[in-house]
Amino acid sequence: MAEPLEEQYFQWLYRKVASVRLTNPARTYWSLLRQLHSKEFVWSVHNDDNRLMDGLALRDIFLQASGEENERNWYGLGCSMLEMLIALSVRLEFDALEEKKSDEWFWLLMENIELNEYTDLYFKNHFTVQLVNETLDRVIYRTYEPDGRGGLFPLRDPHGDQRRVEVWYQMSSYLLERF
Numbered sequence: 001m002a003e004p005l006e007e008q009y010f011q012w013l014y015r016k017v018a019s020v021r022l023t024n025p026a027r028t029y030w031s032l033l034r035q036l037h038s039k040e041f042v043w044s045v046h047n048d049d050n051r052l053m054d055g056l057a058l059r060d061i062f063l064q065a066s067g068e069e070n071e072r073n074w075y076g077l078g079c080s081m082l083e084m085l086i087a088l089s090v091r092l093e094f095d096a097l098e099e100k101k102s103d104e105w106f107w108l109l110m111e112n113i114e115l116n117e118y119t120d121l122y123f124k125n126h127f128t129v130q131l132v133n134e135t136l137d138r139v140i141y142r143t144y145e146p147d148g149r150g151g152l153f154p155l156r157d158p159h160g161d162q163r164r165v166e167v168w169y170q171m172s173s174y175l176l177e178r179f
Contacts (some may be wrong), residue, residue, distance in 0.1 A: 004066060007104050008081070010037055012062050016086050017106045031123035032115060032132065036082035039136045047166045055083030060100065081136055085109055088152075109152050113139055148174075 004006055010033075014020060018029050025130075043049050056079050085106060092105035100108070110116040122128050137143070144150030148162035153174035155162065162170055 005066075008066065009062050010034070012065075013058070013082055013086060017089070017103045025120035028120045031117070031120050032118045033082055034138070035129065035132050036085065039082045040078040040082045040139050041081050041084040041131070042078075045141065045164065045166045046144065047168065050160075051084050051088060051167050052079040054087035055079035055085075058083050058087055071101070081140070088171070092171065092175075095171070097179055112152055112154055113150070 003011075011020065014030065014033055018033065020140070022028050041052055041055060043052055060134060086102070088099075089106040089109065090103040093100060093102040096105070107116055115132060115135055117129065118132060122179040139151055142163040144163065145154075147156075147158045148154040148170060151162065151170070152167070153162070153170040155170075155173055156177055158173065165173075
């Protein structure tokens, strides 16, 4: 019996940023990415709905690739943080002057919000789940520092409070500072 489409989709997303061949819990991220996928991305700054739409567009790509184009049961569901971050990583790969692949950008974003070390080995207690959830809330509800520290795009020399700047312009400023 085939796995449910939602599980197939999650595994497809996982493969975008991590290796499914690894089995050592110190090197896998199934629990972290599941938590990212269970957390809805909510936008509050004008034009951040574009990041939401980019994330939802991954569903179309998956359905076309899997030959399930008529299957749209979960189209009405919100965009997950995992979807938004993967889509944003694809944008970073395209827009950055660095030769990084989207999976490398994804893990740089995880490093920026200090979630890159949360392998499956660390997901053995409720405290870790709570800490990851608090971190995601900080990013979603923009309770990070005005210079972007604690968010996806920390800046050395911000021009304005990054909590009020759409993600696209935060990303652009971040990329400009890197070069």
